[in-house]
Amino acid sequence: DGGITQSPKYLFRKEGQNVTLSCEQNLNHDAMYWYRQDPGQGLRLIYYSQIVNDFQKGDIAEGYSVSREKKESFPLTVTSAQKNPTAFYLCASSMLFYGYTFGSGTRLTVV
Amino acid sequence: DAKTTQPTSMDCAEGRAANLPCNHSTISGNEYVYWYRQIHSQGPQYIIHGLKNNETNEMASLIITEDRKSSTLILPHATLRDTAVYYCIVRAEGGTASKLTFGTGTRLQVTL
Numbered sequence: 001d002g003g004i005t006q007s008p009k010y011l012f013r014k015e016g017q018n019v020t021l022s023c024e025q026n027l028n029h030d031a032m033y034w035y036r037q038d039p040g041q042g043l044r045l046i047y048y049s050q051i052v053n054d055f056q057k058g059d060i061a062e063g064y065s066v067s068r069e070k071k072e073s074f075p076l077t078v079t080s081a082q083k084n085p086t087a088f089y090l091c092a093s094s095m096l097f098y099g100y101t102f103g104s105g106t107r108l109t110v111v
Numbered sequence: 112d113a114k115t116t117q118p119t120s121m122d123c124a125e126g127r128a129a130n131l132p133c134n135h136s137t138i139s140g141n142e143y144v145y146w147y148r149q150i151h152s153q154g155p156q157y158i159i160h161g162l163k164n165n166e167t168n169e170m171a172s173l174i175i176t177e178d179r180k181s182s183t184l185i186l187p188h189a190t191l192r193d194t195a196v197y198y199c200i201v202r203a204e205g206g207t208a209s210k211l212t213f214g215t216g217t218r219l220q221v222t223l
Contacts, residue, residue: 033210042198043155043213058210090154099145100211102154 002027006091006103012111013078013085021076021106023091030095032074036060037088037105046089049074078108086110115199120218123193129186131217133199136180142203144175145211146184148195155198155213158184189221 004025013019023032031050035043045058049068063082068074074093078085088107092100116134123129135144143162147155159166159173161182166173172185186193198216 035213040215042215045210045212048210088152092154099157099160100147100155102156104154105152107152 004091004093004101004103006106008106011106011108013108015110016080018077018079019108021089023074023076023103024072025093026072027093027101029093031093033092034066034076035090035092037090043090046076115201115214117199117214117217120220122220122222123189125190125221125223126188129189129193129219131184131197131219132181134181135201138179138201139203142201144173144182145200145202146173147198147200150195191221193219194221195219
């Protein structure tokens with residue numbers, strides 16, 4: 001079945017560590033996105049990529065980095081520069097001009 | 112992309128129609144109205160979208176006013192599984208910008 005897979009589902013990070021969240025899709029979608037969601041809040045866009053080897057900052061890109069070396073993959077690295085990384089992270093993909101398909105999310109907690 | 116305004120929360124009895132309003136008074140001619148919903152701790156799920164005509168699918172109906180400044184998502188027979196946060200989003204099609212901007216949505220509680 002086609003879909004979008006995020007891993008891990010839960011992730012714990014020590015302060016000062018970088019962590020990488022995985023996002024893989026087999027939908028042949030061109031565009032991929034990363035969103036952050038805090039409790040009781042809407043989704044905020046971190047980064048997005050419309051084609052391989054190209055990506056743009058969203059509204060809250062500081063402290064995050066991404067790469068898009070393959071069409072299927074769009075990993076997100078939460079760096080130590082992100083001061084408040086505890087959140088629910090959602091990855092999505094879409095064909096241009098169509099609706100999004102979301103993954104099931106990764107819940108990151110700083111311990 | 113135009114900004115949307117939705118009520119913070121709504122209640123609906125199971126089996127009744129749930130009507131979720133959305134205001135988008137600054138919508139542009141090329142912007143579509145999208146609806147998504149998010150069940151607790153899951154990724155948002157696409158429901159329906161439209162430009163100016165009313166739309167219906169197996170999940171819901173979308174009614175867009177003639178001036179396109181507001182719309183209503185209708186769940187015809189709400190069930191407990193429809194309890195979720197519902198997001199109304201407007202987005203232009205075409206060009207290079209395809210990102211969706213999510214507000215805080217409407218929290219729909221379906222009750223027995």
